[in-house]
Amino acid sequence: MRREAIMTGVGGVALLPALLLVSAGLADRNLPRVLSHPVVIMGGLFIALLTSLLVATRWELRQESEGLRISCTIRRRVANLVVLAIGLSLLAIITAYLFLENFQPRILE
Numbered sequence: 001m002r003r004e005a006i007m008t009g010v011g012g013v014a015l016l017p018a019l020l021l022v023s024a025g026l027a028d029r030n031l032p033r034v035l036s037h038p039v040v041i042m043g044g045l046f047i048a049l050l051t052s053l054l055v056a057t058r059w060e061l062r063q064e065s066e067g068l069r070i071s072c073t074i075r076r077r078v079a080n081l082v083v084l085a086i087g088l089s090l091l092a093i094i095t096a097y098l099f100l101e102n103f104q105p106r107i108l109e
Contacts, residue, residue, distance in 0.1 A: 004055045004077065011051040011083040014044040018090040025097070045091055052084035 017040045024031050034040065058073040074081075 004080070007051040007055050008077075008079045008083060011048040011055075011080070011087070014047040014051070015083065015087055015090065017041045017044045018094065019086070022090055022093055041094070045087055045094075048083055048087040049091070052080045052087060056080040056084060 017035050020035055021031060021041055030036075056075055056077050058075065060069075060071045060073070062069045062071075
């Protein structure tokens with residue numbers, strides 16, 4: 001239980017740069033230079049999603065006569081599922097922003 005609580009805390013802290021980026025963008029504020037680096041933001045999201053997936057799921061791999069069976073059990077750990085949901089939401093928001101900002105329709109003349 002202690003390991004899971006530590007990993008949940010690490011995931012929550014790792015979400016902070018992305019959460020600050022999105023909230024600063026909505027509030028029309030600037031982030032400090034250290035927190036606005038893409039490695040910090042996307043690395044934090046990756047760490048948060050990875051730690052949440054490791055704690056919230058259990059994977060089982062079995063060899064059977066007709067093939068390979070992979071099963072995933074999602075545990076009801078509310079804190080990890082919240083970190084996972086927030087992380088996925090932030091990733092979707094950042095991805096949509098990057099797409100909309102960089103791929104604008106071209107006007108044909």
